[in-house]
Amino acid sequence: MRRLSTRDASFQQQFSALLAFETVNDPALIQTVDQIIAQVRELGNAHVLALTQQFDQHPAQHFDELELSASQLQQAFEQLEPTVRNALELAASRIREFHQRQVQPDWQYIDALGNTLGQKVTPLDRVGIYVPGGKASYPSSVLMNAIPAAVAGVQEIIMVVPAPKGELNPLVLAAAHLAGVHRVLTIGGAQAVAALAYGTETIAPVDKITGPGNRFVAAAKRAVFGQVGIDMIAGPSEILVYAEGQNNPQWLAMDLLSQAEHDEVAQSIFITPDAELLEQVAEAIEAHLVTLPRAEIARTSLQNRGALVLVKDRAEAVKLINQVAPEHLELCMDEPEQLLPQIRHAGAIFMGRYSPEAIGDYCAGPNHVLPTSGTARFSSPLGVYDFQKRSSIIYCSPEGSQSLAQAADVLAQQEGLVAHAGSARYRS
């Protein structure tokens, strides 16, 4: 595994190269996806069914066979093994509790002139949640996407999840039941995104689409952006673990591997001022890899995108953390709260030695849908705020409007907008 040291003259160059990751915009992919979207808009359910038969080898003969009933979801939930059911319920209730604190209230105030100004908050009417099928079909993603929408008060949450050959992960259905999903359609790919964005005979168009997917899904989300809202187009997942003081290298190694096992382009970066710890972590990673089922994926990820970085001190570490703006940041140290004010950019910050990313991935409460590839510089974890929007309120009194109307008149004239000026002047 790659070792870097800030003492090396070419460090910054090497470190920047490590972070570089650019998604290629494949014109052929974009064209294929645009065509699928256009055809779904034209032909509706019939085309979605045809593509689902073709791409997913789904046995359905009619479109309505692609929809699951509420009782199917409930049944999946009730048939769960008690241990699994309890874990899922714990996760759901903690996610709900955390997200309830994100609900934004309306507010208003009366200014010195007697005008009322404010902000009204309203949930989105309908949202679509994309859940990947097959091996990457994660019940935790269902909870993390659907619960914030439910807490926001969204009236219709439509989940789409492809079912290759008609097969579904019962845990995903159980999670949909728990999370308050209103409809589940077993469709996927660009055709599912198009059906959600534009609607069909039986699907009302949604206002926003969230959730991860393959490159067809990502391209389709990018294409319908503007028609509907979307969450960020997710890049590969990353973790940055900073450690100082007494640490168990086994724990740190496993935390780094938990990211690396996701996929070959996931990124695990370890930063420490402790050269001995760095080597111990390197050894522990090798040892764990021997028994890890997904060792091949993890090894590729660590070799191509991982790094063990030796820094001179904590201040240097902070600079690197803010440069990376990591999706997940672990601060494995005493009194991590002392470092916190200096951390400017991170999706989620795991404080101390008992807060591994894995707990946050499932059941701590905060969302696991986080900004990747440095986008924590400007974006936030998925939250209730993504399923609510604001309207400004402007309520002038006859007296209160006067001085405002006069100022608006002056400024509108400067901008050459005479009807604006006239409209203001009527109220002055």
Place this chain on the structure above:
Amino acid sequence: MRRLSTRDASFQQQFSALLAFETVNDPALIQTVDQIIAQVRELGNAHVLALTQQFDQHPAQHFDELELSASQLQQAFEQLEPTVRNALELAASRIREFHQRQVQPDWQYIDALGNTLGQKVTPLDRVGIYVPGGKASYPSSVLMNAIPAAVAGVQEIIMVVPAPKGELNPLVLAAAHLAGVHRVLTIGGAQAVAALAYGTETIAPVDKITGPGNRFVAAAKRAVFGQVGIDMIAGPSEILVYAEGQNNPQWLAMDLLSQAEHDEVAQSIFITPDAELLEQVAEAIEAHLVTLPRAEIARTSLQNRGALVLVKDRAEAVKLINQVAPEHLELCMDEPEQLLPQIRHAGAIFMGRYSPEAIGDYCAGPNHVLPTSGTARFSSPLGVYDFQKRSSIIYCSPEGSQSLAQAADVLAQQEGLVAHAGSARYRS
């Protein structure tokens, strides 16, 4: 001007056709813009200068001539006529006052297990604000984009504004001074967007780009989305005026015209249950058009995209309002607060007869950058929240981590992620 009535059997079809507006994704435009971006990334300032000389006929010979000094901005402000300066200062202080209420605080809580969870809010480091040049160069847009960023605590606000033939609107510079803009570069087009997103020798890359622009700017913003954050790609501006009871048709007509004078594709819709008022407004529009300087633009807009809609009652009006999800909504009626809870989608809601859109455009306080083309269904006015982002905080205690680690272990095993399970189990 087009008249529609909900009594007409084909009303919904006509109304939907009226609202339809699709921006064409021109492949040639996208290719041109992609090429400009690639060249700015490769060649930096030299290429930005060359394109500025070419497209803007700017006389600058060196890149540093394209930057304005703080004293130039201050001078522009000090040389304003007192009436204009006062109006601009009133607007800036009211916009600041409103937006200060949008600042989001950090929060955290301790759960029943003794774990600390929360959300940390941080301003973006650097933002770029695009201000169109020439005739559409509006000082109000400078205030509306820069003040929320300044209130959020953004450390570097870089404004770009093209200066055709080197000419600049002094009011725009004065507004930049008032709003707290840190740097002003007289560049524009896709090259300015590229320079902001990727940085050059003398421009540090920004984290977000906001502000309106022509189709090159819009395409460039779409292309750099992901590398940086962007605000919405704005469509044509719209107003929906709902009136009932005693109203002055002159006022209503001028409010509709204030939108129509913006540009040929702007949209003004009037809705009322009062057939007599509808005809009075139609007449007043015609009368105003005789003297309006921008009458030709307004007439085209009203003919192609405007409508006077007669509804049976208030309930029908509410349904249409929510269908349109207008950027600007005026409720010209007694006790508009009674209707407010039923309004689900609107960018800004102007309540009563003394709150014309024009006041909101300049100096009421709320932002005039609002979701267009029905995107108020899922998006919000530009605000301080667009220049802040959140990081989740997860701080488990050794005891508090145990039951969470156990649940994470169970769920990770179900998802086949063994390193996740192992990482959790170490803390259980």
